[in-house]
Amino acid sequence: MNKPLRRVAIFCGLLVLALLIRDNWIQYVRADELNSHPRNKRVTIERYANERGNIIVDGKPITGSVDSQDPYYRFKRTYTDGPMWAPVTGYASQAYDANQIEKIEDGILTGNDDRLFFDRTLAMFTGDKKKGGNVVTTLSSAAQKAAFKGLGSKTGAVVAIEPRTGKILALASTPSYDPSSFAGYSSKDEKAWVALEEDKNKPKQNRALREIYPPGSVFKVVTAAAALEHGKVTDIDAATDTPEPYKIPLSTVPMKNHASGCQNASLNEALRISCNSVFAKLGDQVGRDAMAETAEKFGFNAEQFTPVRSAASVYDKKMDRGGNALSSIGQFNTATTPLQMAMVTAAIANDGKLMKPYMIDKLVAPNLDVIKQNEPEEMSRPLSQRNAQLIQTMMENVVENGTGGKADLNTDGVKVGGKTGTAQHGEKNAKRPYAWFISYAKTDQGSPVAVAVIVEDSAGTSREDISGGGLAAPIAKAVMKAVLKNRS
Amino acid sequence: MSVVTNTTTIGAIEAPSRRNTELALLAFAVVIPVFAYLNVGLALDGEVPSGMLGYGLGLGLLAGVAHLVVRRFAPYADPLLLPLATLLNGMGLVLIWRLDQSPRLIALAKRQYGAFSASAPNQMMYSAIGIAMFVGVLLILKDHRVLQRYTYISMVAALILLLLPLVPGLGTDSFGAKIWIRVGGFSIQPGEFAKLVLAVFFSGYLMVKRDALALASRRFMGLYLPRGRDLGPILTIWAVSLLILVFENDLGTSLLFFGMFVIMLYVATERTSWIVMGLLMATGGAVFVSTFASHVQSRVAAWLDPFECLKTAPEGSNMAYACDQMTQVLMSFGSGGILGTGLGQGNSDLIQFAANSDFIFATVGEELGLTGVMVFLLLYGLIIERGVRTALAARDPFGKLLAMGLSGAFALQIFVVAGGVMGLIPLTGMTMPFLAYGGSSVIANWALIGILIRISDTARRPAPAPAPSPDAEMTQVVRP
Numbered sequence: 001m002n003k004p005l006r007r008v009a010i011f012c013g014l015l016v017l018a019l020l021i022r023d024n025w026i027q028y029v030r031a032d033e034l035n036s037h038p039r040n041k042r043v044t045i046e047r048y049a050n051e052r053g054n055i056i057v058d059g060k061p062i063t064g065s066v067d068s069q070d071p072y073y074r075f076k077r078t079y080t081d082g083p084m085w086a087p088v089t090g091y092a093s094q095a096y097d098a099n100q101i102e103k104i105e106d107g108i109l110t111g112n113d114d115r116l117f118f119d120r121t122l123a124m125f126t127g128d129k130k131k132g133g134n135v136v137t138t139l140s141s142a143a144q145k146a147a148f149k150g151l152g153s154k155t156g157a158v159v160a161i162e163p164r165t166g167k168i169l170a171l172a173s174t175p176s177y178d179p180s181s182f183a184g185y186s187s188k189d190e191k192a193w194v195a196l197e198e199d200k201n202k203p204k205q206n207r208a209l210r211e212i213y214p215p216g217s218v219f220k221v222v223t224a225a226a227a228l229e230h231g232k233v234t235d236i237d238a239a240t241d242t243p244e245p246y247k248i249p250l251s252t253v254p255m256k257n258h259a260s261g262c263q264n265a266s267l268n269e270a271l272r273i274s275c276n277s278v279f280a281k282l283g284d285q286v287g288r289d290a291m292a293e294t295a296e297k298f299g300f301n302a303e304q305f306t307p308v309r310s311a312a313s314v315y316d317k318k319m320d321r322g323g324n325a326l327s328s329i330g331q332f333n334t335a336t337t338p339l340q341m342a343m344v345t346a347a348i349a350n351d352g353k354l355m356k357p358y359m360i361d362k363l364v365a366p367n368l369d370v371i372k373q374n375e376p377e378e379m380s381r382p383l384s385q386r387n388a389q390l391i392q393t394m395m396e397n398v399v400e401n402g403t404g405g406k407a408d409l410n411t412d413g414v415k416v417g418g419k420t421g422t423a424q425h426g427e428k429n430a431k432r433p434y435a436w437f438i439s440y441a442k443t444d445q446g447s448p449v450a451v452a453v454i455v456e457d458s459a460g461t462s463r464e465d466i467s468g469g470g471l472a473a474p475i476a477k478a479v480m481k482a483v484l485k486n487r488s
Numbered sequence: 489m490s491v492v493t494n495t496t497t498i499g500a501i502e503a504p505s506r507r508n509t510e511l512a513l514l515a516f517a518v519v520i521p522v523f524a525y526l527n528v529g530l531a532l533d534g535e536v537p538s539g540m541l542g543y544g545l546g547l548g549l550l551a552g553v554a555h556l557v558v559r560r561f562a563p564y565a566d567p568l569l570l571p572l573a574t575l576l577n578g579m580g581l582v583l584i585w586r587l588d589q590s591p592r593l594i595a596l597a598k599r600q601y602g603a604f605s606a607s608a609p610n611q612m613m614y615s616a617i618g619i620a621m622f623v624g625v626l627l628i629l630k631d632h633r634v635l636q637r638y639t640y641i642s643m644v645a646a647l648i649l650l651l652l653p654l655v656p657g658l659g660t661d662s663f664g665a666k667i668w669i670r671v672g673g674f675s676i677q678p679g680e681f682a683k684l685v686l687a688v689f690f691s692g693y694l695m696v697k698r699d700a701l702a703l704a705s706r707r708f709m710g711l712y713l714p715r716g717r718d719l720g721p722i723l724t725i726w727a728v729s730l731l732i733l734v735f736e737n738d739l740g741t742s743l744l745f746f747g748m749f750v751i752m753l754y755v756a757t758e759r760t761s762w763i764v765m766g767l768l769m770a771t772g773g774a775v776f777v778s779t780f781a782s783h784v785q786s787r788v789a790a791w792l793d794p795f796e797c798l799k800t801a802p803e804g805s806n807m808a809y810a811c812d813q814m815t816q817v818l819m820s821f822g823s824g825g826i827l828g829t830g831l832g833q834g835n836s837d838l839i840q841f842a843a844n845s846d847f848i849f850a851t852v853g854e855e856l857g858l859t860g861v862m863v864f865l866l867l868y869g870l871i872i873e874r875g876v877r878t879a880l881a882a883r884d885p886f887g888k889l890l891a892m893g894l895s896g897a898f899a900l901q902i903f904v905v906a907g908g909v910m911g912l913i914p915l916t917g918m919t920m921p922f923l924a925y926g927g928s929s930v931i932a933n934w935a936l937i938g939i940l941i942r943i944s945d946t947a948r949r950p951a952p953a954p955a956p957s958p959d960a961e962m963t964q965v966v967r968p
Contacts, residue, residue, distance in 0.1 A: 012873075
């Protein structure tokens with residue numbers, strides 16, 4: 001009987017071997033997939049197992065963590081001034097995952113990041129509870145408050161950047177939402193989430209980073225930069241050869257001007273009174289590819305990572321001449337995020353040097369050691385110092401004598417440059433236009449702030465009144481004022 | 489005189505009994521779980537658990553008693569079996585105690601039954617009864633061949649045990665499978681005991697009939713087919729296991745019994761044809777039943793692709809439940825990775841239902857990782873290997889068949905349970921021997937180890953010295 005016995009023994013060995021192989025399959029080969037499977041609650045359990053680190057603005061946390069004693073998710077996220085900071089923090093919900101900084105820096109905030117390995121090990125020996133690290137942002141609470149208050153009940157967004165460094169100072173989007181309202185996983189949280197999802201005003205949309213709008217006249221500064229950079233204009237006060245009416249290339253439609261006095265207007269004058277014809281003609285002279293080249297140097301046609309991802313702004317590289325002429329005044333296929341326009345303004349204010357925009361200053365371990373310090377980083381040079389200063393002169397002219405008067409700070413030693421915009425949109429431009437305003441403030445020590453403001457639509461405001469100068473400029477002014485006051 | 493000593497010297501060399509090896513291994517088998525216990529306590533509360541001394545002493549005492557009994561009553565027994573079983577039993581206790589402290593499982597029990605009762609103390613009691621059973625087997629069963637006398641009584645006993653859960657009022661239907669009976673306040677799984685009794689019946693029966701089954705056969709397509717009248721027993725067993733499958737909804741037990749029978753039939757007759765026929769009949773039966781029983785169907789769906797099936801299965805259905813369970817188990821394993829999260833630090837309690845019984849292996853997977861699972865599989869593998877070795881060493885065919893049957897059944901059970909929870913084969917409701925919570929399983933498996941130890945003692949015992957022949961004294965050497 002020993003021969004079959006041995007065979008059965010081999011068979012039993014094969015059974016055990018099959019189990020060993022299967023185990024390697026699920027615990028080694030498929031481990032990562034199973035571990036990070038969307039149905040695997042462990043990721044979320046782990047995220048809330050310990051006191052979560054905070055997101056910090058001006059040395060004060062704008063988030064919190066409460067011990068809920070829940071057997072599944074122990075700590076729950078709380079937010080101070082949630083709606084105001086939501087475009088910065090994003091949310092961290094026990095039921096609906098997380099986004100933006102809460103998601104990108106999850107490793108630091110939970111304390112699971114590899115860079116915190118030493119702290120974890122140390123805590124294990126000292127018997128301390130594991131804790132998450134903090135994320136210190138570049139934002140300024142004064143600027144953010146001014147931006148959020150300024151937008152009020154209107155729909156819109158504000159982005160403020162420190163041009164010298166690229167630090168994002170304000171990032172507001174309205175209507176906003178309170179991430180605390182769905183931080184847990186109860187039916188109440190679910191109700192709040194569903195209500196936000198179904199809200200047709202899209203409060204969860206981060207308009208400052210993720211929405212692209214036709215820029216309208218504020219795009220003219222990009223066209224001006226392209227014209228100067230490509231040598232189509234050398235003297236900003238020299239008359240341009242622009243007929244009135246100017247016909248859009250490849251078409252018989254005349255370009256409509258809202259201002260009078262655009263015929264042969266100089267670049268400086270054309271920007272001050274916002275002549276469509278002059279800039280459309282200049283854009284046509286520069287040409288589509290050169291326009292796109294300058295636009296791309298400013299950051300168009302690419303997503304920006306702040307590190308929260310922004311949508312890519314668009315300058316079409318395949319349109320015809322007519323399209324290019326229209327695009328040069330910020331209509332047709334041109335579309336931009338508020339962040340992008342703030343970057344354009346910042347590059348001009350910083351004498352032609354575009355700094356990479358960022359909103360995380362540093363990552364700090366629970367013991368306050370700095371894990372990572374972000375340094376300002378040059379992104380590109382869309383225009384020369386001279387040309388940048390020429391555009392500054394023109395933009396300051398807009399504020400002093402033109403459409404941007406409402407942004408003037410009237411403070412000694414501070415120069416303000418700006419540009420208004422009113423962008424048509426919708427079928428036959430029937431919808432209420434977008435009101436834009438971009439501006440910067442400048443002192444002897446350079447420029448501390450550049451702002452882009454968009455107000456989508458304001459109920460109760462007649463169509464004529466929706467102009468960048470009227471609606472958006474005061475918000476930009478308030479933000480600039482807050483930043484300057486904070487500095488002094 | 490010198491002529492006589494020549495024949496007895498072989499037997500006179502004392503075969504090593506290896507009892508001290510067993511004792512040393514037992515010390516490890518007790519110390520390792522005690523450290524694991526400490527580990528769980530430190531991980532969960534950050535302090536040395538108060539029950540550690542009691543647990544260590546209890547396990548040590550049980551192991552000590554078992555060792556002394558083996559030393560006294562089965563001195564030549566295999567030295568590995570007892571330490572292996574002790575280690576597994578001890579680790580099982582630790583894992584059950586660990587899951588007892590899961591706030592999620594406590595909350596779940598309170599929600600479902602209104603109260604939570606810890607399982608570890610019960611399991612400790614079952615382990616004590618199990619060791620008592622082991623001691624009892626060694627004390628009462630002085631020679632395993634005695635069992636041969638009870639061949640047909642065993643058959644009747646096995647059938648009764650298997651059919652008990654179907655008796656109205658006695659059997660309970662818990663979560664689809666009818667494999668339990670309730671006596672007094674206790675739930676008993678008669679199938680676990682039927683495994684032992686059936687092995688005795690098969691061994692006794694096959695020992696008598698093996699020649700008829702092996703030799704009286706016709707050759708057909710290269711296979712030896714047995715005569716019709718010899719086919720009776722295999723058909724009966726097949727039918728009974730199918731009945732278990734259909735009426736008790738228990739794929740695992742059915743597979744286990746049929747598989748054990750085919751293995752023993754093969755060993756007894758040395759005819760490969762039995763294996764072929766066994767496989768065909770098992771597959772046929774399984775396919776036949778799975779087309780009718782929805783219970784089996786949902787298990788198969790959960791096995792093929794649990795994540796996919798979860799998307800398609802209607803919400804709240806049995807199938808969705810089975811699939812969800814399987815995804816939880818798989819994610820538990822996957823989350824363990826290579827080294828595991830460490831005892832007490834995993835989330836295998838997300839499996840919720842039967843986390844400490846049917847799915848206890850997932851806790852091993854998550855908290856001890858791939859490494860831990862492989863260690864456990866190899867420990868089980870070693871028990872099987874020692875069992876097969878005992879079968880090889882046994883001198884009598886009955887002992888050979890019984891040892892092989894028991895270790896074969898053990899191997900199949902490991903495969904069916906571990907393969908089921910790891911998604912290698914469809915899940916069946918059976919328990920991991922020694923590890924899982926459940927009195928019947930622990931007690932029956934300790935009895936199984938007891939029988940194997942008894943057979944191995946007989947097998948390894950030196951042959952008795954032949955009594956000096958009185959004639960030898962008489963014979964005079966005639967010198968020329």
